[in-house]
Structures are given as C-alpha cells and as structure tokens.
Amino acid sequence: xxxxxxxxxxxxxxxxxxxxxxxxxxxxxxxxxxxxxxxxxxxxxxxxxxxxxxxxxxxxxxxxxxxxxxxxxxxxxxxxxxxxxxxxxxxxxxxxxxxxxxxxxxxxxxxxxxxxxxxxxxxxxxxxxxxxxxxxxxxxxxxxxxxxxxxxxxxxxxxxxxxxxxxxxxxxxxxxxxxxxxxxxxxxxxxxxxxxxxxxxxxxxxxxxxxxxxxxxxxxxxxxxxxxxxxxxxxxxxxxxxxxxxxxxxxxxxxxxxxxxxxxxxxxxxxxxxxxxxxxxxxxxxxxxxxxxxxxxxxxxxxxxxxxxxxxxxxxxxxxxxxxxxxxxxxxxxxxxx
Amino acid sequence: xxxxxxxxxxxxxxxxxxxxxxxxxxxxxxxxxxxxxxxxxxxxxxxxxxxxxxxxxxxxxxxxxxxxxxxxxxxxxxxxxxxxxxxxxxxxxxxxxxxxxxxxxxxxxxxxxxxxxxxxxxxxxxxxxxxxxxxxxxxxxxxxxxxxxxxxxxxxxxxxxxxxxxxxxxxxxxxxxxxxxxxxxxxxxxxxxxxxxxxxxxxxxxxxxxxxxxxxxxxxxxxxxxxxxxxxxxxxxxxxxxxxxxxxxxx
Numbered sequence: 001x002x003x004x005x006x007x008x009x010x011x012x013x014x015x016x017x018x019x020x021x022x023x024x025x026x027x028x029x030x031x032x033x034x035x036x037x038x039x040x041x042x043x044x045x046x047x048x049x050x051x052x053x054x055x056x057x058x059x060x061x062x063x064x065x066x067x068x069x070x071x072x073x074x075x076x077x078x079x080x081x082x083x084x085x086x087x088x089x090x091x092x093x094x095x096x097x098x099x100x101x102x103x104x105x106x107x108x109x110x111x112x113x114x115x116x117x118x119x120x121x122x123x124x125x126x127x128x129x130x131x132x133x134x135x136x137x138x139x140x141x142x143x144x145x146x147x148x149x150x151x152x153x154x155x156x157x158x159x160x161x162x163x164x165x166x167x168x169x170x171x172x173x174x175x176x177x178x179x180x181x182x183x184x185x186x187x188x189x190x191x192x193x194x195x196x197x198x199x200x201x202x203x204x205x206x207x208x209x210x211x212x213x214x215x216x217x218x219x220x221x222x223x224x225x226x227x228x229x230x231x232x233x234x235x236x237x238x239x240x241x242x243x244x245x246x247x248x249x250x251x252x253x254x255x256x257x258x259x260x261x262x263x264x265x266x267x268x269x270x271x272x273x274x275x276x277x278x279x280x281x282x283x284x285x286x287x288x289x290x291x292x293x294x295x296x297x298x299x300x301x302x303x304x305x306x307x308x309x310x311x312x313x314x315x316x317x318x319x320x321x322x323x324x325x326x327x328x329x330x331x332x333x334x335x336x337x338x
Numbered sequence: 339x340x341x342x343x344x345x346x347x348x349x350x351x352x353x354x355x356x357x358x359x360x361x362x363x364x365x366x367x368x369x370x371x372x373x374x375x376x377x378x379x380x381x382x383x384x385x386x387x388x389x390x391x392x393x394x395x396x397x398x399x400x401x402x403x404x405x406x407x408x409x410x411x412x413x414x415x416x417x418x419x420x421x422x423x424x425x426x427x428x429x430x431x432x433x434x435x436x437x438x439x440x441x442x443x444x445x446x447x448x449x450x451x452x453x454x455x456x457x458x459x460x461x462x463x464x465x466x467x468x469x470x471x472x473x474x475x476x477x478x479x480x481x482x483x484x485x486x487x488x489x490x491x492x493x494x495x496x497x498x499x500x501x502x503x504x505x506x507x508x509x510x511x512x513x514x515x516x517x518x519x520x521x522x523x524x525x526x527x528x529x530x531x532x533x534x535x536x537x538x539x540x541x542x543x544x545x546x547x548x549x550x551x552x553x554x555x556x557x558x559x560x561x562x563x564x565x566x567x568x569x570x571x572x573x574x575x576x577x578x579x580x581x582x583x584x585x586x587x588x589x
C-alpha cells in the first residue's frame with residue numbers, strides 16, 4: 001500500500017514538472033483523485049481554467065464559481081463534499097485544487113501541500129538551469145585586444161607592398177571576428193572550431209612570421225562532434241602567447257583532433273617555456289591571475305556541460321613545453337550544434 | 339557558351355567596386371553592370387537583361403530583400419545571390435528563393451561557387467548530362483594481362499596527362515582516361531576533386547593536415563594527397579556531411 005502511494009506521488013510530481021498550465025495536469029489530477037479516493041478532482045492555474053479528473057462533474061458550474069472565489073480570497077472555500085483550496089507556491093498564489101467526495105479534510109490538506117512542494121521544486125530547477133546557462137554565456141572567451149591590434153597592424157603594413165596577401169588576411173580577420181561574435185546557439189562542431197583556429201593561426205603567422213611553426217591535424221570522424229563554442233581558441237592563443245611569443249627562436253604549435261573509442265580527444269601542444277605543474281594546477285583552479293583566465297574558463301565550461309570527468313588535462317614542466325588535452329564524448333544527449 | 343551578364347547592387351561605393359572587380363575577374367562572367375541603390379537596379383533590370391543579380395541586403399530606402407521580392411514577380415526573373423555582412427538574414431534570403439548567400443568581405447573561392455550555382459539555374463547553359471553508370475571497376479593492363487581494379491579499393495587518383503594513376507590497396511595502376519572523366523563517373527560514389535590533378539575517396543581520408551604555410555593535405559593510408567586552396571572548403575564540407583551521416587565507415 002505504502003509503496004503504491006509513493007509511486008503515485010512520484011508520478012504526480014513528474015506530471016507537474018511543467019507547472020499547473022503544463023501538459024501533464026490532467027494525468028496529475030487523475031493521480032490525486034486516486035490518492036484521495038475522491039469522486040472528482042480538479043487543478044486550476046491562475047486563469048481559473050480547471051482541469052478535471054476523471055471528467056467534468058455535473059456540478060462543474062458551482063465548482064468553477066468556487067475556484068473564482070478562491071482566486072480572490074486566497075483562502076479555502078466550500079464545504080465537504082465540495083472544497084477548493086489555494087495552492088501557494090513560494091508564498092504566491094499559483095492555482096487551486098478542487099476536491100469533490102468524501103475525502104478527509106487532513107488528506108486534502110496534505111495533497112495540496114504535496115502539489116505545492118512539487119511546484120516549488122520545479123521552479124527551483126528551472127531557475128538553476130537558467131543560472132547555469134547564463135554563466136556559460138558569460139564564460140565565453142573574449143576577443144583578445146592584443147591580438148586584434150597586432151593583426152590589424154600587420155595587415156595595414158602589407159596593404160601597399162602585398163595587396164593580395166593583405167586582402168587574404170583581411171578576409172581571415174573578418175572570419176575570426178565573425179566566429180568570435182557568433183551568438184547563434186550554445187554549441188558548434190569540431191569542424192568549425194578547427195576552421196576557426198586555422199584562421200587564427202594564419203593571422204598569427206602573419207604577425208610572428210617564421211617564429212611560429214604550426215601543424216594542425218584532424219581526423220574526419222570527429223568533424224561532426226558537437227562542443228561548446230570557442231573551446232579550442234583560448235587554448236591555442238595560450239600556446240602562442242606563453243609558448244612562442246616570449247622566446248627569441250622559432251616555436252612549434254601542434255593541434256590534433258582524433259577519435260578514441262567513444263571520445264573525441266583534442267590536444268594543443270607547444271614546445272615553449274612550459275611551467276611548474278603546480279602553477280598549471282593553480283591556473284586551472286582560476287588562481288593564475290588575469291592572464292590565464294581563458295584556460296580556467298574553458299575547463300569550467302567543459303565540466304558544466306559534460307560532467308566532472310571531462311575537464312582539461314595540462315601536461316607541463318619548466319622548460320618542457322605544454323600540452324593541453326580536451327576530451328569530450330563524441331555523442332552527448334542535449335549537445336547539438338546550433 | 340556565352341558568359342553570364344550580371345548586375346551588382348550595393349550602396350557602399352568601395353564594396354560595390356570590389357564586388358564588380360571580383361565578378362569581372364571571374365571566367366564565367368562576360369558583362370558586369372552596377373547600381374548604387376535598389377531603385378536604379380530595378381530600372382536597369384526592367385530595361386536590360388541580366389542572368390544574375392548580386393544584391394546587398396542592407397540599403398537605405400528599398401532594401402535587398404524587398405527588391406528581391408519584387409523581382410520574383412517578373413516573368414523571367416534573374417537569379418538572385420545575396421551579398422551581406424550579416425548571417426542572420428540567411429533564412430529570409432533563401433525563403434525568397436536566392437540561390438546563394440555570400441558574406442562580406444567576399445572570398446574569390448566562394449564567389450566561384452556562387453557563380454557555379456547560378457550557371458546550374460540557367461536553362462541551356464549546358465546540355466543536361468545523363469548520369470553515367472558508375473564504373474565500379476576499371477580494366478588495367480599489367481604484364482600483358484587484363485585485370486579489374488575495384489573502385490572501393492582505390493584511395494586516391496592522380497592525373498598524368500591523358501592517364502590516371504589509381505592508388506589502390508593492390509598497388510598503383512595506370513588507366514588511360516582523363517581525370518575529369520573519371521571524376522564524373524566516380525563523384526557519386528564519394529570521390530572528390532581536391533586538386534587540379536587529384537581525386538580522393540572521402541572514406542579513405544584518415545586526417546586533414548595543415549602546416550605553417552597554409553598548405554592542406556588529405557592523409558590516406560596510401561599516401562598524402564595535396565588539397566588546393568580552391569578545393570579546401572568543398573572537401574571540408576563534404577567530409578563534415580559524410581561524418582554527420584555516418585558515411586565514413588572504414589574500408
């Protein structure tokens with residue numbers, strides 16, 4: 001008996017996930033009727049529209065008048081065998097529960113409490129999700145002004161001496177800006193991420209010349225994998241900034257994307273200065289100063305989308321270069337390029 | 339085949355000049371006219387004959403989308419290609435029946451794609467080609483004997499004058515046939531032209547590799563195939579859509 005009551009309660013909770021105006025209201029009313037052993041049960045939202053189980057009773061005009069009264073008084077109205085109780089969600093009126101039949105007063109009160117709890121939890125979940133989404137958007141990588149001015153300077157310098165090349169770079173620059181400012185959807189594809197970093201690296205090559213040696217490799221089977229926007233670019237920017245720019249000689253940046261079982265593994269590697277592994281840990285934890293916010297942001301975004309197993313892995317040592325590895329599932333429900 | 343007569347419309351003079359120059363440099367185009375606003379464009383289209391109109395969307399007065407809607411009511415409307423800075427308009431643009439949608443600043447390779455689409459839209463531009471049978475195997479001569487090389491074992495094809503070299507699992511075989519002919523036969527089976535003298539089988543590509551100087555290679559188990567800049571975008575798109583539809587099953 002107790003098990004079936006719990007089962008029914010859970011069922012009602014599931015059906016009310018979308019609130020009192022949602023699609024599951026009729027099924028929830030049916031569940032409540034069985035739970036209370038009542039003749040008729042209705043749930044109404046703030047519009048006063050009552051959804052009845054098992055169907056509209058012969059006295060539904062009286063019942064509707066009762067609902068209207070509760071919506072105004074915000075108090076319990078009617079007397080057994082027909083009562084209507086207000087449903088206060090987070091201290092605000094959200095709807096009305098109507099019960100017709102020989103149900104006990106205490107049982108009706110408990111049922112109303114249960115519905116309220118379910119509705120409050122639903123609201124909490126929705127707002128938590130909104131907050132997570134907002135945080136993801138805020139963590140999007142920002143365009144680095146340092147890089148923008150360098151690129152524009154180089155393009156300006158080439159306009160008269162190498163007009164075709166400067167046009168080509170300007171087109172790359174337009175692609176870079178367009179991608180960085182993209183607002184559509186939360187997710188993109190590995191193909192687009194790789195295209196974006198190739199564009200970025202082409203521009204950086206123009207700025208740094210032969211000091212920057214680049215190799216980009218990607219396996220076709222991961223091209224369609226979905227991932228959040230601008231995950232790779234901060235990693236590549238980081239490799240150029242800390243691996244190549246501070247040194248006098250040439251440096252290599254290697255980017256590689258491949259499939260490993262059900263995962264897509266992307267690595268960004270430089271043969272630059274490297275760093276103390278403890279510092280790398282601090283950077284990932286967001287304690288690395290403003291210069292390395294990008295890495296920590298990517299790490300947090302990956303974890304919040306794919307779960308705690310899927311953050312960044314940084315392999316580094318002083319003088320040994322740095323290798324950053326992104327591992328993401330090739331197929332993740334709910335993660336679709338927008 | 340006579341070239342296309344096209345009209346370019348944009349209210350920003352340097353953008354218009356650039357578009358006209360790119361169009362005039364295209365081998366498919368024989369005549370380029372220009373208009374600085376939608377009303378002059380409409381007048382020119384009513385008085386002249388244009389195969390295609392390259393149309394900026396955001397213009398003062400009558401904008402590009404509105405002009406296109408008007409043009410669609412003509413008896414023999416020109417083919418429309420939108421040229422604009424904003425991707426947001428794409429859905430509306432295709433709704434009106436545009437054949438393509440170029441983002442500003444315009445890339446030469448993208449313009450070439452758009453012109454190819456325009457050409458496909460124009461009747462009599464080229465005789466209808468019948469789909470040739472797929473040629474699933476090609477006869478090759480070796481040591482005076484004829485044997486057949488199956489298309490499915492070929493990873494890539496290299497042109498050699500009037501001959502092609504088939505790089506297959508069983509070795510390299512030479513067949514007398516121009517690469518463009520073989521491309522017609524094998525394109526429906528997933529072979530893509532990636533260079534003036536190379537075709538590659540999509541499902542044979544293990545990796546795309548690009549280096550410092552911007553060169554792109556398609557790596558296969560039987561060797562690297564150079565991808566020219568002009569064909570890079572097409573190859574990437576085909577690989578992506580093959581990956582999406584799960585067609586990259588390994589040989």
